[in-house]
Amino acid sequence: MSFLLSAYQTLRPLLFQMSPETAHGVAFTLGKLAQPIPGAMGLLSAIAGKPSPNLAREVCGLRFASPLGLAAGLDKGAELLPIWKALGFGFVEIGTVTPRPQPGNPKPRLFRIPSEGLILNRMGFNSEGAEIVAQRLKHRPSGLIIGGNIGKNKVTPEEQALDDYRAAYRLIAPEVDYIAINISSPNTPGLRRLQAPEALKPLLEGLLVTRQEMGLEHQPIFVKLAPDLAFEELDAIVDVIGASGMNGIIATNTTLDRGIVSEANRPKVEAWGDGGLSGVGLKPKAQDVNRRILQRLPVGLKFMACGGISTGEDARQALTDGAALVQIYSALIFQGPGLAAEINRGF
Template sequence: MYPWLRQGLFLLPPETAHEVALNTLSAGRFIGLPRLLGGCGESKPVELMGLTFPNPVGLAAGLDKNGDHIDALGQLGFGFIEVGTVTPKPQPGNPKPRMFRLPEHEALINRLGFNNKGVDHLVERLKHARYDGIIGANIGKQKDTPVDQAAGDYLTCLDKVYPYCDYVTVNISSPNTANLRELQDTGHLRELLAELTARRDRLATEHDGHRPVLIKIAPDWEDPALNASLEVIGESGIDGVIATNTTLARTGVNGHRHANEVGGLSGAPLRSLADEVLKRARRVLGSDFPIIGLGGITRGEDAAAKQRAGADLVQLYTGFIYRGPALIAECIRAWHLDAPQQRA
């Protein structure tokens, strides 16, 4: 069914199609539409960070920025759903158009810029969510907050989402908020992680429960800088890493009419770059450090390859838009068929 639905959706501008698809899915939840599209979800639990994930395949942040569609998306078969990125206050993001399809490459370019309804809206949605899988909240800084004051934005969001989600992801790697990636530099990163882990520990005491806090990193690194930042992450006490966000590179899509659009590239062309960062993260951080693999998964084998590269779980975004809910079950099956093999 999904290929026919996609054909119609792709006649619409990308953001319009996004809204129509999510609103339809939520409206159809009451007649079982998401379950019909997703089929029977597979139960293949994974234990990580003190949490039990119903299966290893999750939805990445960005699709449901405001948590308005958690229950409908949950019925598609995901083992976990990450909502956001949200900021302390609502903000409109960058001017439109700001999302572009590259269907020949199973890719997207976006420069959305953390458009969202604000953390308070997300908290209300989290309070009312009935999805029984794992929910992560992805948090960011306000567009106009200077980098040297960014910690305040992250701490504000962390305080508010902490009681209502299962884990929190700190987004310091979007290419669409000016200077945000400076927070990956070792000096800024060390200070930010120290504040985050201290606040996490305080909140764990206040709320009688530990919520893991993860850092989402970029794929665009020189090796020495990546190694240095990963070492800071490993020493910080942070709970895990998501590798990776979108890329500024255009390898594999050069010549496409949208290739020169400003923004982050996601989808199949990102796969090899994201996998290399994932492998490096596993080598630097060691065998036990939690890592979620993201970037370029369009087939079940891509998820299995991330497992071999060192991922404990995976997330989907662009591949899900192109392939639909069938990709979820395909990735779950490939992941568990590949489980006995050793990591690369």
């Protein structure tokens, strides 16, 4: 086992004594303190191990040092980009960023089930807003692909969603390498309804007009989908995305399905209340959805697999199934920062 993985196993009991959001805050504070120390990122990269050069690949004209990325939601404000790069990630999806700042849902809104490697969250797009995040991105490190995941503010009515996505797009797109349209978070009321073909088509068409107006035709846009769609719905959605001129799909976001939790833990999870589940138990569901999408996705569109990936073998399987890239989130919380390099070695 690598040094980082075993060091995290020692530290984890301490971190897991704190509430999940406090632990997140402590880890981010430490990261922000470490980042500017001269030589610290070089040392971290040497300890973690750089991705092997034969992992590098080109997707949608972008050069990824590794097909492994950090999924949206962990570094919403693009605060720790040098750290993710040093840990071996080929790309990071920042966000979800909303056009205007908003606090997200009241706390507690983040829960973990360590025995099952599961997380429940109802963060509700806590975001500093697109202006602040765009400013921070101006100091992004080189050699790391950055995706900007954008969403709408909670108070914006569904009928005006396009205005919000456009506002966030205008600020974030110039600072990132690709854009992800998040229409699949379960924690913003009505957001998932934007996945319905009749709502999705005008949304995507509108965004493509904005992309063209800004002269960013060559910058890829991905659409991020939920795991809770019936296959017929999913097929119709993939067809709309395929015909739209978008560049690809990311799947999946968190699930509303409490059936992925063991019976022993289900009452506890029910008591925690609303939110989306992620982690190991999401894998079979996400895999089914991924395979269905891949069967139908027109040639030329790219796919990023996400949901329950926690080992090098999982990641390799996703690529074998046809994904161009893979993303992780929950497994990093349970296995720690050494996981990225471990998965890189597993490829």
